[in-house]
Amino acid sequence: MAYYGRHLGGGIALAVAALLMASPVHAQDAAALNAEAAQNDWPTHHGTYKSYHYSGLDQINPGNIKNLEIAWMHFPERATRGLQSTPLAVDGVLYYSGSYSRVYALDGATGKTIWAYAPELDEELVAKQTHSPYNRGIAIGQGNLYVGTVDGRLIALNLKTGKPVWDTKLLDSKKMTVGFTGAPLVVKDMVIIGAQGGEWPGRGPIFGVDGKTGQKKWEFFTVAGTEEAMATWGNDSWRTGGGGGWMPGAYDPETNTVWWGTANPAPLYDWSGADWKKSGPRPGDNLYTTSVIALDPDTGKLKFYHQELPHDAWDFDSAVGEFVMIDRGGKKLVVHANKSGYIFVYDRSNAKVENVWPLVKNINFVKSIDPKTGELIGRRDLSEGKAETPLCPAIAGGISWNSGAYSPKTGLYYRIGQEWCQELTVEKTTPILEPMAQLNIGAQFKLVAPPDGPARGHLSARDPVSGEKKWEVTYKAPPLASVLATAGNLVFVPDAEGVVHAYEADSGKEVWSRNNGMGHNAGIISYMAGGKQYIAVPAGWGSLVADEFVALFGEPYKSMPKNTGALIVYTLRQ
Amino acid sequence: MKLPIVIVASLAVLWPWHPSRVAAEQPATAGTSNRPAQAEASPDDINGEQMFATTCGFCHQNGGRSAGRGPKLSKSERSDEYIIERIKKGKAGAMPAFGAVFSDGQIIAILAYIRGLDD
Numbered sequence: 001m002a003y004y005g006r007h008l009g010g011g012i013a014l015a016v017a018a019l020l021m022a023s024p025v026h027a028q029d030a031a032a033l034n035a036e037a038a039q040n041d042w043p044t045h046h047g048t049y050k051s052y053h054y055s056g057l058d059q060i061n062p063g064n065i066k067n068l069e070i071a072w073m074h075f076p077e078r079a080t081r082g083l084q085s086t087p088l089a090v091d092g093v094l095y096y097s098g099s100y101s102r103v104y105a106l107d108g109a110t111g112k113t114i115w116a117y118a119p120e121l122d123e124e125l126v127a128k129q130t131h132s133p134y135n136r137g138i139a140i141g142q143g144n145l146y147v148g149t150v151d152g153r154l155i156a157l158n159l160k161t162g163k164p165v166w167d168t169k170l171l172d173s174k175k176m177t178v179g180f181t182g183a184p185l186v187v188k189d190m191v192i193i194g195a196q197g198g199e200w201p202g203r204g205p206i207f208g209v210d211g212k213t214g215q216k217k218w219e220f221f222t223v224a225g226t227e228e229a230m231a232t233w234g235n236d237s238w239r240t241g242g243g244g245g246w247m248p249g250a251y252d253p254e255t256n257t258v259w260w261g262t263a264n265p266a267p268l269y270d271w272s273g274a275d276w277k278k279s280g281p282r283p284g285d286n287l288y289t290t291s292v293i294a295l296d297p298d299t300g301k302l303k304f305y306h307q308e309l310p311h312d313a314w315d316f317d318s319a320v321g322e323f324v325m326i327d328r329g330g331k332k333l334v335v336h337a338n339k340s341g342y343i344f345v346y347d348r349s350n351a352k353v354e355n356v357w358p359l360v361k362n363i364n365f366v367k368s369i370d371p372k373t374g375e376l377i378g379r380r381d382l383s384e385g386k387a388e389t390p391l392c393p394a395i396a397g398g399i400s401w402n403s404g405a406y407s408p409k410t411g412l413y414y415r416i417g418q419e420w421c422q423e424l425t426v427e428k429t430t431p432i433l434e435p436m437a438q439l440n441i442g443a444q445f446k447l448v449a450p451p452d453g454p455a456r457g458h459l460s461a462r463d464p465v466s467g468e469k470k471w472e473v474t475y476k477a478p479p480l481a482s483v484l485a486t487a488g489n490l491v492f493v494p495d496a497e498g499v500v501h502a503y504e505a506d507s508g509k510e511v512w513s514r515n516n517g518m519g520h521n522a523g524i525i526s527y528m529a530g531g532k533q534y535i536a537v538p539a540g541w542g543s544l545v546a547d548e549f550v551a552l553f554g555e556p557y558k559s560m561p562k563n564t565g566a567l568i569v570y571t572l573r574q
Numbered sequence: 575m576k577l578p579i580v581i582v583a584s585l586a587v588l589w590p591w592h593p594s595r596v597a598a599e600q601p602a603t604a605g606t607s608n609r610p611a612q613a614e615a616s617p618d619d620i621n622g623e624q625m626f627a628t629t630c631g632f633c634h635q636n637g638g639r640s641a642g643r644g645p646k647l648s649k650s651e652r653s654d655e656y657i658i659e660r661i662k663k664g665k666a667g668a669m670p671a672f673g674a675v676f677s678d679g680q681i682i683a684i685l686a687y688i689r690g691l692d693d
Contacts, residue, residue: 080667127664127671130632199632267628423636427627438675439629444637542667547633547643563667 029141034253036408037487040528042089045137045183046403047525049251051322053405054485055526059533061488062504064572065512071534071571072111076102077118079565082540084134086183086482086523087567090159094527094536096567097135100126101149104567105162108529111569115162122151125173130439131196131544136401137183137248137523139191142211146191148180154193154209166214171195176202177438183248186211187258187297197222197244198263198317199439201432204243204289206260208300218300222262222288226302234283240432240440241282242266243289247401250323252334252348257303258295259334261318265289267442268315268395271428273383276311281431281442285310290318292336292344294351306351306374308338313381314365315395316340322403324413328465335406335464341398341417342369345465357467359460360398360417362450365391384428390421394447396545400478402523405485406464410505413464414491418478420455420552422447447548455552459483459493461508471508473501477553480545481520484535494520494537496549497556500570516568519560521546532571540565620680622687630684633669638691644669648691657685 032039037056038047047053060068076083076098087096092108100121105114126133132150139146144156144165152171157164170193173179178196185192191211197204204222209215223241224230230238242265249260265286272280287305290312294303308318321337325348332348341360346353353374367378380391397418404415425444432440449455457478461470473493481494485505493501496519502512519541526535542562549557626638635642650657661681662673672681 127666128674130670132670133667425627425637427624427631429624429628438672439632441628441632444627444631444635446636446640447642544643551635551641 030253038526041091042087042525042527043140044088044185045086045139045248045523046250046322049253050325051250051403052324052408052485053322053403053482054407054487056487057526057528057533058486058488060486060535060572061490062511065490065502067573068502068512068535068570069573071109071569073569074104074106074111074567076104076565076567078102079540080563081134081542082518082546082562083522083538083565083567084136084543085538086137087525087536087538088138088140089525089527089529089536090140092529094569095138095140095145096538097138097147098565099133099135101135101147101155103138103145103147103157103162108527108534109532117157117162117164119149119153119155121149122173125151129177129179131181132179134181134543136181139184139186139248141186141191142189144211146184146186146193146211148182148184148193150179150181152176152179154180154184154191154207154214156191156211156214168209168214168216170207170209170216171205176200178202178244182246185248185251185258187251190217190297192249192258192297194222194245194248194260194319196246198242198246198315198319199266199268199441200242201240201266201434201438201440202244203238203241204245204263206245206295206300208297220295220300220302222291222293223265223286225288229287232284232287234278235431236433237282237431239434240266241286241289242440244319246319250325251297252325254332255349256297257348258297259323259336260293260295261321261336262288262291262293263317263319264312264315266432266440267429269382269424269426269441269443270311270313271382271384271426271442273381276313276381281429282311286312290316292318292323292346292351304351306344306346306353308342308344308374309340309376314340314391316365316397320397320399320401324406324464326406326464333465335413337399337404337415339397339399340365341393343415343464343467344374355465355467359415359467360393360419361452362392362419362421363398364389365393382424382426384426386425387423390448391424392421392450393418394420394422395445396420396447396548400480400545402480402482402521405483405491407485407491407505409487409489410461411463412461412470412505414459414461414483414485414505416479416483416493417458417460419450419453419457420447421450447552459491461491461505473503473508473510477549477557479520480543482523484524484526486526492524492535492537494522494524494539496520496546498539500524500537514570516566518564518566519546519557535570537568537570538565539568620683622683622685625676625680625684626687629672638688639693647688648693650688654685657688658682661685
């Protein structure tokens with residue numbers, strides 16, 4: 001750069017230098033983001049755009065994992081509701097967020113703080129929020145780090161210094177109550193982030209923001225985002241429909257398509273029974289709630305979609321679930337887990353259903369889902385009053401909001417399933433016609449054990465397309481953290497009690513475990529720093545699903561703190 | 575001090591004619607846009623059970639009869655003042671503050687519903 005600066009005129013010199021410096025870096029970033037495996041870095045929430053939660057690093061393997069020990073720890077401030085975020089790692093630096101959108105940049109080898117950032121939030125608003133003040137992740141791109149806030153802002157920080165670059169207010173959170181808790185997704189020059197929604201009356205927008213300037217470029221309403229969709233909300237119920245896209249989606253560069261999952265409509269439960277197309281609080285299919293939608297990242301225009309549960313009457317979002325992009329038999333597929341416990345397999349070019357298979361055993365909200373069309377068969381649409389038998393799965397879902405993992409080495413998809421049901425009494429509530437700072441539930445419910453045994457969780461290793469099971473591990477309580485697979489033939493599962501387990505990826509044999517001392521409900525990653533492989537696990541208990549565990553499972557959850565957390569980083573002992 | 579159930583229930587019944595209830599029914603402005611739809615319904619429409627099912631039941635399960643995300647509320651030994659204060663101010667990281675969302679009358683209606691719960 002100095003050479004060109006001395007020999008060329010100012011503007012031209014800078015332009016040439018920028019090209020020489022930026023292009024290779026940009027190309028390298030794109031290659032890393034598009035890869036199947038995260039290698040030295042963990043550059044985006046789901047590992048790479050293919051959403052495998054898979055590290056290509058293999059220093060740590062079943063042969064030496066007995067030497068895996070804590071390298072360093074970091075304790076965030078104000079860890080209300082524990083830690084729920086997935087860290088990122090770039091060039092040996094680990095970045096992660098905690099509650100109140102506090103962000104930390106740490107030396108990946110030593111844990112030494114490089115910078116820390118704490119935004120000033122609207123604390124009065126935070127005090128009114130139910131799903132708050134946790135943060136579930138960050139994004140990196142254009143030399144910036146991006147984080148959303150529960151008071152409706154998206155903030156860019158300089159990646160090197162942690163200094164704010166821009167701070168854009170996207171949502172009127174005072175009116176809507178909701179803000180941002182999910183990680184953004186960087187696609188080319190755009191930062192994409194989805195709002196909370198679901199049980200809050202609103203229209204659940206997803207935003208595209210210019211990464212360099214912070215200027216809002218587009219906004220897509222997951223509730224009635226098109227004329228076609230508006231016609232699926234009777235009695236103007238689209239005004240308070242819920243929706244949202246509160247966890248990050250993924251990107252398919254081959255078709256320039258962003259895949260995003262959307263949340264449930266409001267109220268969660270509907271008293272109209274079988275007449276839901278014509279009566280009740282939100283008559284109709286309620287597009288595009290509980291759907292996977294494909295957006296053009298440059299314009300925010302809808303390309304195509306599939307509504308996984310038309311007129312979702314059970315709070316089984318599509319907002320949960322990663323988008324695992326795999327090629328199989330000449331087909332380009334994407335695998336997406338729905339909260340109901342069903343796994344949907346789509347054609348990546350048009351969201352046509354290729355298969356649907358159940359991950360969990362206790363399902364009775366439908367009799368089945370047609371694996372060829374995705375049509376719900378034998379829907380259980382409840383009317384006002386007490387349901388005769390418990391609804392399965394419970395409101396906490398057959399799967400929760402954290403991610404599974406896929407190993408291209410074993411060809412297996414590793415996913416946590418949850419077995420529980422709920423007693424339910426549907427209440428006819430007053431229709432809500434304007435957005436407001438209040439939940440809209442419409443029922444009394446209580447979580448109970450399923451018919452086939454105690455409430456429990458399991459990790460199963462399956463073919464992602466057919467669902468064929470190779471092995472399974474059962475847990476007394478469902479693990480709520482993400483799963484990590486590595487090229488070292490390992491699968492890591494941070495569990496609810498506080499123990500991190502490592503299994504052989506091909507056999508399911510447990511080969512290592514350590515107790516972190518508090519439950520996990522965040523994302524686990526692997527990265528390289530100074531030539532060594534590290535495993536980073538945020539520990540710290542307290543999500544809304546975690547809150548159910550006291551009544552269901554008693555100790556250790558009854559006495560487990562929900563206002564503390566730690567990032568615990570492991571590496572091989574020398 | 576604990577309000578007798580009869581008094582609480584009477585307050586809930588009488589509430590539709592309370593002056594501040596009328597204010598709650600005015601069209602929403604910037605300062606009052608958080609008022610829930612129930613406050614704009616007919617004056618005799620404060621239904622504690624319905625309000626509970628709309629909002630509170632997300633955490634206080636089985637209509638408040640069972641512990642879930644939040645504690646069991648039926649047969650609570652907490653005082654009326656404590657419950658009203660908790661509804662208004664919430665608890666950081668555990669329960670939202672509804673003081674700016676619900677009117678006093680609505681909070682009393684919810685309290686009356688809680689006090690009337692069987693196990």
